[in-house]
Every structure is written in C-alpha cells, then in structure tokens.
Amino acid sequence: MRNYDQVLETARKAFSLGKTRSVSFRKQQLKNLLRLFLENEKEILNALNADLRKCSFEGKLGECENLKSEVKHMLRNLDHYSAPETLPLNLLAFLDRGYIQREPFGVVLVIGTWNYPFNLSLQPLIGALAAGNCVILKPSEVAPRSAETMAKLLPKYLDAECYQVVLGGAEDTQQLLRHRFDYIFYTGSSSVGRIISTAAAVNLTPVTLELGGKSPCFIDDDADCRLAAKRILWGKVMNLGMTCIAPDYVLCSKQVETEFVKVAKEVLEEWYGPNLQKSGDLPRFPNQKQLMRLTKMLEATKGRVVVGGESNPEGLWLDPTIVVDVDGRDSLMEPQNEIFGPILPIVNVGCLEEAIQFINARPKPLALYIFARSNSKCERMLEQTSSGGACVNDVIWHNLWPGLPFGGVGDSGQGSYHGKSSFDTFSHKKSVLVRGFGYFSEKLGEARYPPYNDSSLRF
Ligand code: NAD
Numbered sequence: 001m002r003n004y005d006q007v008l009e010t011a012r013k014a015f016s017l018g019k020t021r022s023v024s025f026r027k028q029q030l031k032n033l034l035r036l037f038l039e040n041e042k043e044i045l046n047a048l049n050a051d052l053r054k055c056s057f058e059g060k061l062g063e064c065e066n067l068k069s070e071v072k073h074m075l076r077n078l079d080h081y082s083a084p085e086t087l088p089l090n091l092l093a094f095l096d097r098g099y100i101q102r103e104p105f106g107v108v109l110v111i112g113t114w115n116y117p118f119n120l121s122l123q124p125l126i127g128a129l130a131a132g133n134c135v136i137l138k139p140s141e142v143a144p145r146s147a148e149t150m151a152k153l154l155p156k157y158l159d160a161e162c163y164q165v166v167l168g169g170a171e172d173t174q175q176l177l178r179h180r181f182d183y184i185f186y187t188g189s190s191s192v193g194r195i196i197s198t199a200a201a202v203n204l205t206p207v208t209l210e211l212g213g214k215s216p217c218f219i220d221d222d223a224d225c226r227l228a229a230k231r232i233l234w235g236k237v238m239n240l241g242m243t244c245i246a247p248d249y250v251l252c253s254k255q256v257e258t259e260f261v262k263v264a265k266e267v268l269e270e271w272y273g274p275n276l277q278k279s280g281d282l283p284r285f286p287n288q289k290q291l292m293r294l295t296k297m298l299e300a301t302k303g304r305v306v307v308g309g310e311s312n313p314e315g316l317w318l319d320p321t322i323v324v325d326v327d328g329r330d331s332l333m334e335p336q337n338e339i340f341g342p343i344l345p346i347v348n349v350g351c352l353e354e355a356i357q358f359i360n361a362r363p364k365p366l367a368l369y370i371f372a373r374s375n376s377k378c379e380r381m382l383e384q385t386s387s388g389g390a391c392v393n394d395v396i397w398h399n400l401w402p403g404l405p406f407g408g409v410g411d412s413g414q415g416s417y418h419g420k421s422s423f424d425t426f427s428h429k430k431s432v433l434v435r436g437f438g439y440f441s442e443k444l445g446e447a448r449y450p451p452y453n454d455s456s457l458r459f
Contacts, residue, residue: 002172007164008179011107011134014161020104020132023082027075029129029158033122034071036157037064043149044118051117051143053284058239063119069402070123073419074130081130081423084432095441097434102427104132105206106182111173111196112139113188114286115242115340117146120210124185125163127422133183134162138176140188141169142286174199181205183426187244188212189338190411208415208425211408212338214248215365217395218355218381219256220372228371228393229263232344235395237268237320240283241342242290245367247395248339249332250346251355257324257346261306264322268307276308277317284316285341294318294341300331303345318342328358335363335411352377359385364410369395388412 020026037044041064048054048063074081084099108128112121121139128135137154139147151165166172170192177184177199186196187210200207219228232247239246252260272279285291295311295318303326308319318341326332326345333345349355352372359368368387370378378392388408391398399406407416417425435441447456 002166002168002175004166004176004179007136007166008107010161011136011164014159015104015106015134019159020129020134020162023078026130026132027078029163030071030075030078030126032157033126033129034068034075036153037068037071040149040153043153044146047143047145047149048117050145051114052239052242052286054239055281055283057281058283062116062239066119066400067122067126070126070418070422073402074126074423077420077423078130081420082132092444093433095436095438095444099432099434101430101432102131102423103430105426105428106133108133108135108183108185108426109176109181110135110137111184111186111188112137114140114142114146115239115244117143118150120187121150124187124208124417124422127417128183128185128426129158129163131423131426133426135164136176136181137163137165138168138173139165141167183207185417185425186210191336193413208407208417209413210244210406210415210417211366211411211413212244212340213363213365213408213412214333214335214338215245215367215369215387216355216359217247217250217369218349218352218359218371219250219252219260220352220370220374220377221253221256222373223256223371223393224373225256225259226263229260230267231394232260232369232371233264233267233320236344237271237282237342238396240285240318241320242283242285242340243396244340245389245396245399246340247344247369248365249326250344251349251358252346253350254348257348260346261322261324264307268320276319277312277315285318286316288313288316290341291316291318294339294343297332297337297339297341297343298323301326301345302330303332308342320344322346328361352380356381356384364388364408364412366408366412367391367395367398386410388416 045056045059048059084101086099089098110124125135139150154165180203184200184207190211193209193211235247303323306322306324308321311318320342323345326347364386366388368390370381370392389398405416405421406418
C-alpha cells in the first residue's frame with residue numbers, strides 16, 4: 001500500500017500556487033483531454049474489451065463519445081459558467097452589487113467504478129477540472145486494463161501535478177480517505193457509499209455519492225407493449241445489465257407480461273442470433289464474483305425462468321434471463337439485491353396505484369421508467385414517487401440527453417453532475433455583496449446603528 005502524503009502534497013501545492021485558477025489554463029487542459037480521447041480511442045476500446053469484452057459500439061456509445069461531448073460542452077460554456085452571476089437586489093440595496101462567484105474547492109478525490117470505467121472516472125474529472133480544482137483519481141481495480149490505461153495516458157496530456165491517477169483497491173481507497181480532501185466524488189455501491197460518507201464526515205468534506213438501487217419499470221396496459229419490451233430489453237442487456245440505471249424489474253399486468261415474454265424471445269434472437277453467447281455484441285462479467293452473485297440470485301428465487309437462465313462460468317457469462325411469478329417478498333426483490341446483471345424479474349400489479357405503492361414501499365431508486373400512453377397516468381406516477389431521475393416511454397435515454405443533471409436521491413445517492421450540473425457540483429458558490437462609500441449608500445443603511453428604533457425595521 002502506498003503512502004499518499006506526497007501525492008496530496010503535490011496537488012495541494014499546485015492548487016495553492018493558483019495553477020488551476022485561470023480559465024485559459026483549464027481550457028488548455030480540456031483541449032488536451034479531447035486530444036487524448038481522439039488520439040487513443042483504439043487503446044481505450046482495447047482496454048474495455050480486455051476488462052469486460054465490451055464491443056466497440058458500446059465502448060464508443062457509453063464511454064468515448066460521452067466523454068468527448070462532455071469536454072466539448074465544457075469548452076463551449078466555460079467562460080459563461082465561470083463568470084460572476086449577478087443577482088437582483090432589494091430596494092434597500094439598490095446601490096449595491098450582489099453576485100455569486102464560483103470558486104474551486106481545492107483538491108478533489110474522484111473514486112471511480114468499473115462498469116463504465118473510463119466514463120465514470122473521467123466524466124467527474126472533467127467537471128472538477130473545468131471548475132478549477134486539482135484532482136486525484138482512483139479508478140476501480142475491477143477493470144485493471146482501463147485503470148492502467150488512464151494512469152498511463154493522463155500524465156501525457158494533463159498537468160501531472162494538478163491531475164494525478166492512483167491505482168489500487170479498497171484498502172488503498174481507505175488509505176487515501178485518511179487524508180483531508182476538499183471534495184470527494186464517489187461512484188459505486190450504496191454500502192461502500194456509506195463508508196466514503198463516514199470517512200468524509202471526519203473532515204467535514206462535502207461529497208457527491210453516485211450510487212445504485214433497483215430501478216423499476218412500469219408498463220401500463222395501454223402502452224405499446226412491443227416497443228416497451230424492445231426498449232426495456234435494450235437497456236437491460238446493454239453492458240450485460242451492468243448499468244446503474246438499467247431497468248431492475250418490471251411491474252405490469254399478467255396480460256402485458258405474456259406479450260412481453262413473447263416479444264423478448266423474438267427480439268433477443270433477432271439482435272444476437274440463436275446462440276447469444278456467440279454474439280460479439282454482448283460483454284462479459286469482469287470476474288467470477290459478479291457471475292456467482294447473479295447465479296446465486298437465480299438459485300434463490302421462487303420465480304419461474306421463462307427466458308434464458310443458462311450460465312457458463314469459464315466464459316464469465318449468464319444468458320439474459322426473464323423470471324416471472326415473482327412477488328415483492330422474493331429474494332430477487334430484496335432492496336439490497338440490486339440485480340446489476342442480465343436478470344429481469346416481472347412482478348404483476350393490477351393497476352398504476354398498486355405500482356406506485358410497490359415503488360414507495362422500497363428505497364428511492366436511481367431511475368424510474370413508465371411506459372403509458374396516458375399523460376395523466378405518467379404525471380401521477382412522477383408526482384407520487386421519488387427517484388434520482390425518470391424517463392417516460394424509454395429507458396436510460398435521460399442519461400444520454402445533454403443538459404439533464406444525473407444523480408440519485410436517498411439510498412441511490414446524493415448530488416448530481418453532467419454539464420452545468422458538474423461545474424456547479426465542483427464549485428463553491430460564494431455570495432459576494434459589493435457596497436460603496438457614497439452618501440446615499442450610507443444613508444440607506446443608517447438605521448442599523450444604535451440607539452435602536454424598532455419602527456425602522458420595516459424593509
Ligand atoms: P464498489 O462500490 O465496490 O467499488 C467502487 C469503488 O470503491 C472502487 O474504486 C473501489 O476500489 C472502492 N471500494 C470498494 N470497496 C471499498 C471499501 N470497502 N472501502 C473503500 N473503497 C472501496 O463498486 P461496485 O459495488 O462493484 O459497483 C457497482 C455498484 O455501483 C452498483 O450498485 C451500481 O448501481 C453502482 N453504480 C452507480 C453508478 C452511478 O452513476 N450512480 C454508476 C455505476 C455503478
């Protein structure tokens with residue numbers, strides 16, 4: 001295990017010397033980062049393939065393109081985001097100037113996870129860098145080739161004192177957490193999120209926690225069931241289900257379920273051929289631990305497998321699997337059992353209200369999906385439930401939509417990022433009031449001086 005004193009000291013010194021303060025320095029770093037993505041796409045895609053057997057389409061969609069567009073967004077908007085934000089003042093202060101000055105926190109620790117290893121490490125780094133912070137990035141050890149690639153490439157393109165990558169596992173992260181950071185940004189499980197939050201509290205360090213949870217999908221009887229099934233399956237099978245906002249389970253009537261299962265069988269064969277394992281478009285688990293976790297879940301369920309169910313331990317593989325006859329008490333539905341893999345349980349509900357009750361009886365999810373033609377039903381679901389984000393008549397798409405902040409609520413996380421929201425997350429919003437020495441300016445505030453007179457307190 002490394003001693004991180006030197007890493008921290010280097011970053012602190014760079015920050016206190018004001019290296020990252022100027023917007024032009026930050027822009028240059030962002031341009032360098034863009035060059036890194038453009039010049040090394042092949043190496044990035046190879047690393048993703050080595051860690052997760054991710055195909056190049058998913059690597060580009062979920063990681064490279066996302067990252068490039070985030071950098072470009074910051075480059076386009078950095079002047080505007082970093083400019084003081086003037087606010088209207090009241091009558092008493094009409095001669096003054098009030099504004100919000102966004103300032104960097106200082107040295108930020110970004111702890112990444114492995115399912116989208118580049119995106120979930122570098123997307124927060126882009127926000128922290130754009131806001132003028134120094135960054136220490138700890139990518140996940142579960143995707144080692146990706147982590148090593150970041151450690152190798154970043155110092156070639158970015159200022160090596162301001163932005164550093166440290167490699168290691170849980171113990172290294174805990175060692176890092178013994179140091180004082182000015183901000184901590186963590187992506188991963190809710191259980192580790194609690195460890196991070198507790199460590200941060202010792203130094204009163206602010207944190208963003210991007211966690212997981214069981215994201216429900218409600219399909220109303222009047223929805224276009226074929227399209228709903230296609231979209232849900234796409235979101236469930238992409239990255240072999242290892243996506244934090246993948247649909248975790250479906251809530252629908254028995255009639256919708258029958259149609260859903262029929263469509264699923266057709267669509268999976270249409271997309272991946274008769275032997276899904278032979279398809280080059282589907283990734284693999286990163287290790288046996290993840291596969292075992294899922295096969296154990298399948299062994300424990302009282303539900304009935306109607307699609308898939310076969311696994312191959314040597315191939316780190318589990319078929320996309322649909323389980324029916326699952327109720328709220330089933331092990332697949334336990335709140336701590338986020339599926340995070342290609343198993344999709346279907347729970348039958350009689351109506352929208354029952355679905356709302358079901359969702360509200362569980363921890364707040366990271367995403368919520370509603371498939372219905374009726375606007376009023378969609379609005380009811382959105383008003384009466386709470387989730388990090390939501391998408392109507394599709395899944396995952398809200399995360400790809402530029403400009404929408406991304407984050408959880410309650411057990412699924414705290415804080416948000418992406419675009420402007422990232423810049424704000426990594427900036428302290430300093431309120432500034434500027435007053436003058438003029439006669440009228442003083443006259444307007446004169447009532448504050450003793451001897452006091454209560455009647456002058458009417459503003
Ligand atoms: P994890 O929480 O085990 O690991 C993530 C990071 O935490 C790694 O860098 C790891 O080194 C570190 N870590 C692990 N154990 C630690 C410990 N005891 N102390 C200190 N640091 C520790 O990751 P995971 O659970 O395998 O990731 C999957 C979870 O992450 C799922 O719940 C998923 O939904 C969630 N996730 C959330 C998002 C999001 O954006 N909200 C994105 C991806 C994954």
